[in-house]
Amino acid sequence: MNGGGNSDWPGMACPASVFDHKRILLGHGSGGKLTADLVRKLFLPAFKNEYLARLDDQAVFQLNGTRIAFTTDAFVVTPLFFPGGDIGKLAINGTVNDLAMSGARPLYIAAAFILEEGLELDELSRIVDSMRQAAFAAGVQLVTGDTKVVDRGKGDKIFITTTGLGILEGSATISADRARPGDKIILSGTIGDHGTAILSRRENLEFEGAIESDSAALHTLVAAMFEVTDQIHCLRDPTRGGLATTLNELAAASGVGLEVDERTIPVKESVKRMVLLKTEIGGKRMLDVLLGEQLPRIC
Numbered sequence: 001m002n003g004g005g006n007s008d009w010p011g012m013a014c015p016a017s018v019f020d021h022k023r024i025l026l027g028h029g030s031g032g033k034l035t036a037d038l039v040r041k042l043f044l045p046a047f048k049n050e051y052l053a054r055l056d057d058q059a060v061f062q063l064n065g066t067r068i069a070f071t072t073d074a075f076v077v078t079p080l081f082f083p084g085g086d087i088g089k090l091a092i093n094g095t096v097n098d099l100a101m102s103g104a105r106p107l108y109i110a111a112a113f114i115l116e117e118g119l120e121l122d123e124l125s126r127i128v129d130s131m132r133q134a135a136f137a138a139g140v141q142l143v144t145g146d147t148k149v150v151d152r153g154k155g156d157k158i159f160i161t162t163t164g165l166g167i168l169e170g171s172a173t174i175s176a177d178r179a180r181p182g183d184k185i186i187l188s189g190t191i192g193d194h195g196t197a198i199l200s201r202r203e204n205l206e207f208e209g210a211i212e213s214d215s216a217a218l219h220t221l222v223a224a225m226f227e228v229t230d231q232i233h234c235l236r237d238p239t240r241g242g243l244a245t246t247l248n249e250l251a252a253a254s255g256v257g258l259e260v261d262e263r264t265i266p267v268k269e270s271v272k273r274m275v276l277l278k279t280e281i282g283g284k285r286m287l288d289v290l291l292g293e294q295l296p297r298i299c
Helices: 033-046 087-100 121-138 193-202 219-228 242-254
Strands: 059-063 066-075 105-116 141-150 158-168 276-278 284-286
Touching (some): 066 087, 087 105, 087 121, 087 158, 105 121, 105 219, 121 141, 121 158
Parallel strands (some): 105 141
Antiparallel strands (some): 059 066, 066 158, 105 158, 276 284
């Protein structure tokens, strides 16, 4: 990482601002530019406070002398079941990881279920059992919740909202605004596995080699890191926006520049997908993805 940074890039076009649209688009939930605009221009001014302003994956505060981490998340995955996981496992692990990214030890989870009329009880049972197994593996308890049912065709089978609570037992302060010149960027595994696994099931695609979601609880990994060093400044669990959005968020919050060597980013061969377009004059160029929501509803 290096200090400073200029956000002005001549010739680069950005997606339209959130207020250039009269209605919510799928892109507003992509985790990218439109999501950031929605948060910064609508939600932050409405609920302005020091915890929300940090734009971390969780809020960390003192409660009777104990440092508490608090987070909430919603899951609207399509399809509900995919290679390596399902919406239930994803909901538990996603909440555990949001707590872990502050250095907290996750303890308790609450869950709210929005069920669509007509959802098969066997599917719901399978999802609940998956959540039970994931919670047990992570050492957390689901201690309260709520259930609502909406009319057929109004809920896409099931939506799950989870809230997590954990405690910070060390003195480390981890936040998106704490990246410093000289810090190293460390990835815990290959990127793109989860999105590709969902895409493969959604579109009935076949790839060389098995591709599975890498959904997993990471709090034990974070604890192991702290056993080696306390010089950890930022932690993030990249989700919808992916690695690129995560790094841009850290750079903007900390006021530093980040330099990444593309060759060092771990991506499984079966996940690498570059499309070349043969032009009318015989040349070739890379056919890039859309600026908006190219793969909605993956978490």
